[in-house]
Amino acid sequence: MDAFFDSWPLWAQAALIVFLLALSGFFSMAETSMVASNRHRLRAMANSGHAGAAITQKLLKRVDTLLSVLLIANNLINTILPILVTGIALHLFGTNGLVLSIATLTVAFLIIIFSEITPKVIGAAFAEKISVKIGWVIYPLTIILKPLLWLVNSFVSGLMGLMGLNQKEANLQTMSAEELRSVVLESSHFISKQHRNILLNLFNLEHILVSDVMTPRAKMEILDLSRPIEEVIGQLETCYHNKLPVCDGDPEKIIGILSVKKALSLLGNEELTHADFRELLNDPYFIPEGTPVMQQMQFFQENRQRLSLVVNEYGSVQGLLTFEDIVEELIGEFTTSFPGLIHREQWAKDGTYLANGSANLRELNRLLGLNLPVDGPRTLNGLILEELQEIPDHDLSVKVGGVVMEIIHFDDQGIKTVKLLKPLPEEAE
Template identity: 55%
Template sequence: MDHLPLWAQIAAIFLLLLCSSFFSISETAMMALNRHRLKHLVGQGSLGAKTTQGLLARTDQLLSVILIGNNLFNTIIPVLTTSIALRTFGHDNFVLSIATGIVAFLIIVFAEITPKIVGATFPERIALPASLLIAPLMRALRPVVWFVNTLAGGVLRMLRINTKNGRDQRLTAEELRTIVVESASFMPTKHRSILLNLFDLENISVDDVMVPRRQIESLNLVSPLDDILHQLETCYHNRLVVYEGDIDNVLGILHVRKTLTGLHNQDFDRDTLRTLLAEPYYVPSGTPVVQQLQYFQESRQRTALIVNEYGELEGLVTPEDIIEELIGEFTTSMPRSEHTGGWNADGERIVAGSMPLRELNRWLHLKLPTDGPKTLNGLILEELEEIPEGDVCVKIAGVMLEVMRSDDQAVRTVKVFKPRAARGGSR
């Protein structure tokens, strides 16, 4: 290039810097590109996205082409600069040192740092158009790339480094949860809440969502017929657990609406009710709710009775109970959901000791632990290790709880105080 004028040689240096910058910015942008976003763009038919996905599927070849081009230009630039310095100023060591420092500064700033920052900031805007230029270049340099990769592979084998095991980029459940949590800017709050609840569903059993034994709306077949008929006409649910004498002696499940319709043309007696009962459907305590939801679909059942290892009835669960864990409580007239509102003006709330912890957390936006006892009474007894006598206060997970009423069996009524952090956040 000695026959070229000085301005042309300087222009060539800046052109080489621009080419080196292109490879640097392309490398950073493609490595920083969101693979899931890329798959979405491929599904929409984007040519740049399809080309980029094809290049990233051969990461070793892609990096070889980019690094060969980048290092080739970064090597030519100092050589050309030195040639210009020698031609202009002669063999002056001081001038050569200054020229070397200047060219190193230009490479670092304009061919490395600046392009990489831009590429990391706008990966999608840069990677997709750049792939249309790199793809044909990769095909043209295929023999060179093969030779370089063969040598690099040999070195990796000598070092016993297995690159195949490091290519799995599947997201874990916790990583997906983090993505959902950070999606507040473009995902509605309700949708985000449902997705987060869906992740929690894997760690929840039917014991967490069931209606406890004492709250099951049931029908005792030995009751007077007038009382039975009155209960059928005023019950909250369309399906009742029917037992005889003791609730552990379950006879079946009664469909109330069909029963009342059919009794208009029949004599109302216990034997008639027995013929209308459906077989009870039992599930063991501790069954995961995801698995139980699948069982409901397969068995076409709407009500499951939960029994412990001794065969004793623990509670009742329906598909609606499981769905409520995802989308929140339905607006119904069930006794279980009779609480309304939240904290009073003093930041307090009086609740029953039998209230399930998950329901209490949802209602008052608390974070009481749910990996142990399932009710507020059980949580307090576990903390105190005895049934309290008189008024007792206890602080659990930052929540102050005051026992207002208890008996020889359990804590009956509890006053819950709003945590200080929540009070400050609501002002």
């Protein structure tokens, strides 16, 4: 060692220390960037032909080998540095306890700042950008050091076995639904808002029941065959639905589903009777109101059906569900206006929004970015009445779900019109 200090000039010794610090920082940055890299983003880059991403992805398939290379190199350098700096200090200033302490503190400071903290912060901040470039350097090292790595990893695997840890099981861990949801939420720079909302709605669909997206009984259009034939024909001519539930006097008892297109083809017959329409009826399909939407969507696909009637535990019809209702829950309404909403625009310039009492809470949440509770009543009228516990007899305001609501119009049956006041950002959360 003395020969080294005597033969090398001081500037060369200082340059060697700087080089080792930089090399140690390089391996620290490589370790952090590799581990912090988004695997899905790297996979997408590799599939698009990015060679560096493909190399990095290959390295991450064997994390044990990758970490062994980086840690062995980094720790060897960090072991040599204190010895080198201390040797230089003792050679220049003699064997003094104070000199030894200062040298130790100096090298510790240099390693912490330039070999650990700074490189790791940079590696974490620009993980993918750095890892796809560093992979070209690390990959050859894994080949050169393969015998040493095999020895080290065999020893590590033995220790993990003694502790009851299975590395293969750790590698097989998959991403949970909540983790995937978080990835979608954080992907605002890569996925458009519309596409991101569709993906989030798809996650929510797992927890939604058919009763949440159905057309309520009060809004269903039903064809009554007990009425005069002229009235039946008139209703069919002005109907804007493809299919209609049909009753025979009792609207609570649906006897079939009529295809409006087929019914209209009969209208040229002057001797048209109710029996002609009865022959076109298809058997109604009933589903419990607690059926999950995902299960019902699968049924629609497998049986090539598009409409079902939702019933409660007593068999009473509560509403109607179509395949389009489920699709609209995913991608939004097809029409230019939401049923139950006064206007299509978002918040007015004065921070208000005027809505009908029959407005669906899910649609309001989606349209206005609110967090109104949807685990109880499904309409704005129902939500306010649940809060008040009575039908109001005068204009008043109520705050529900962080939103101030002014009741504008009501009658003996419920609330008809409500003015919503836009909540502050912290209240909306």
